[in-house]
Amino acid sequence: MRNVTEKRINGLLLIIFAVIAIFAGAYSPYTSAAVEGDFRLWRQNDERWGNNSIGGSTVRQSGCYITSIAMVVAASGARDTESFDPGVFSMELNDIHAFNQWGGLSSWSSVTKVVSEVSITSYNLEFKSKDQSGKAAEIKALLDSGSYVICNVGGHWVYIDGVIGDDVYMADPAKDEILMFEAYRNESITIYQTLKGKEPYSGFTPLYDTDNKGSDSGTVISTSVVTSGTSATTTVTAASSSGAKTTKTTTATKTTTAVSTTAKSATVTTVSTTVKATTKAAPAAYKTGEYYCTESTVAVYPEPDENSKSEITLDNGNIVNVLSVKEGFGEVRIGGKKFWIELKNFELAEERELSVGDINYDGVSDEYDLAIINEYLSSLGRLPEGVSVLTRSETSAADINGDGNVDNTDVLMFLMRVCS
Numbered sequence: 001m002r003n004v005t006e007k008r009i010n011g012l013l014l015i016i017f018a019v020i021a022i023f024a025g026a027y028s029p030y031t032s033a034a035v036e037g038d039f040r041l042w043r044q045n046d047e048r049w050g051n052n053s054i055g056g057s058t059v060r061q062s063g064c065y066i067t068s069i070a071m072v073v074a075a076s077g078a079r080d081t082e083s084f085d086p087g088v089f090s091m092e093l094n095d096i097h098a099f100n101q102w103g104g105l106s107s108w109s110s111v112t113k114v115v116s117e118v119s120i121t122s123y124n125l126e127f128k129s130k131d132q133s134g135k136a137a138e139i140k141a142l143l144d145s146g147s148y149v150i151c152n153v154g155g156h157w158v159y160i161d162g163v164i165g166d167d168v169y170m171a172d173p174a175k176d177e178i179l180m181f182e183a184y185r186n187e188s189i190t191i192y193q194t195l196k197g198k199e200p201y202s203g204f205t206p207l208y209d210t211d212n213k214g215s216d217s218g219t220v221i222s223t224s225v226v227t228s229g230t231s232a233t234t235t236v237t238a239a240s241s242s243g244a245k246t247t248k249t250t251t252a253t254k255t256t257t258a259v260s261t262t263a264k265s266a267t268v269t270t271v272s273t274t275v276k277a278t279t280k281a282a283p284a285a286y287k288t289g290e291y292y293c294t295e296s297t298v299a300v301y302p303e304p305d306e307n308s309k310s311e312i313t314l315d316n317g318n319i320v321n322v323l324s325v326k327e328g329f330g331e332v333r334i335g336g337k338k339f340w341i342e343l344k345n346f347e348l349a350e351e352r353e354l355s356v357g358d359i360n361y362d363g364v365s366d367e368y369d370l371a372i373i374n375e376y377l378s379s380l381g382r383l384p385e386g387v388s389v390l391t392r393s394e395t396s397a398a399d400i401n402g403d404g405n406v407d408n409t410d411v412l413m414f415l416m417r418v419c420s
Contacts, residue, residue: 045174071159111195117198132166286328336385
């Protein structure tokens with residue numbers, strides 16, 4: 001009886017892993033463009049490019065980041081939507097070997113190498129504000145300065161279309177919702193990047209009237225934005241299919257908000273062999289605990305001395321446990337050996353109480369969490385002992401059956417939870 005049950009489970013697992021690539025991206029079914037040529041309707045799982053390889057992954061699985069950047073390319077006029085889309089972008093990046101094995105960009109400068117008019121101008125910044133209103137004001141200030149913004153919403157990247165009052169409008173590579181703070185929990189929206197386009201950001205027209213989206217009214221929104229002094233007045237005119245018009249005027253104070261410069265990246269990477277120099281100043285004090293790497297590539301030293309010979313390196317998003325601290329260096333164990341890292345290149349991981357299945361702390365157990373479990377399992381055997389892509393609390397949340405291990409059984413049980 002046990003053998004029969006095991007065979008059934010193994011057979012089901014084979015089916016699961018045949019479709020795991022679809023679930024791993026956390027994406028809605030393919031939707032064709034409702035408005036021909038509108039880049040905001042690009043979806044990473046589009047059948048035209050979803051299966052394009054990007055490193056060791058696909059656009060469908062890991063392409064939210066490059067799809068969001070592709071939207072910036074189109075929005076700024078650097079490319080037209082007739083000859084450019086996420087599929088073209090992925091192939092051009094592949095041509096210069098821009099991706100790592102996880103489907104992330106090995107270097108942010110790769111974007112400029114492919115589209116010379118577009119560049120990433122800030123890397124993984126953390127919002128200074130904690131609430132929706134403050135974050136919306138920070139984003140608006142950046143847009144008003146002419147920058148383009150993409151936000152990380154719990155491990156997934158979206159393009160910021162515009163801001164009206166406290167509402168942040170997005171174009172999501174994975175779904176059709178356009179109000180970011182309605183689609184994602186505020187607590188999961190902590191990181192953003194800014195980009196420079198061929199032409200500066202100059203305003204937007206929302207795709208839908210969010211009060212009537214999904215109804216038969218056929219409502220279309222048009223907006224005009226006028227900035228004067230320290231306040232911005234936005235006039236929104238909604239024209240429905242019946243011909244009736246309503247006008248809403250929102251005035252919001254324009255503020256400039258300072259932001260910090262370190263945050264956890266959504267890109268999952270592994271130990272590589274190149275070292276990136278850094279000039280970041282080290283904070284005055286550190287403590288022991290789990291840290292994640294915030295730079296592209298950093299050196300790991302045999303002694304607490306940056307002049308000692310580096311044997312290995314860590315990549316952005318790698319997590320290590322710091323056992324002791326000495327003059328800006330942290331002691332870590334990698335592969336059973338003692339090493340030292342410069343803590344100025346790392347961020348202390350926030351300790352959180354996570355519910356089982358909710359790995360990315362967005363309040364639900366869904367395909368995004370399944371993607372994280374899948375990436376964690378893929379990293380096993382590649383990353384040395386002592387280096388992970390998940391914190392201890394995240395690993396505990398990924399242990400669906402509570403047996404102390406994260407394995408294929410947890411994938412099966414997660415699917416049963418999601419599908420039930």
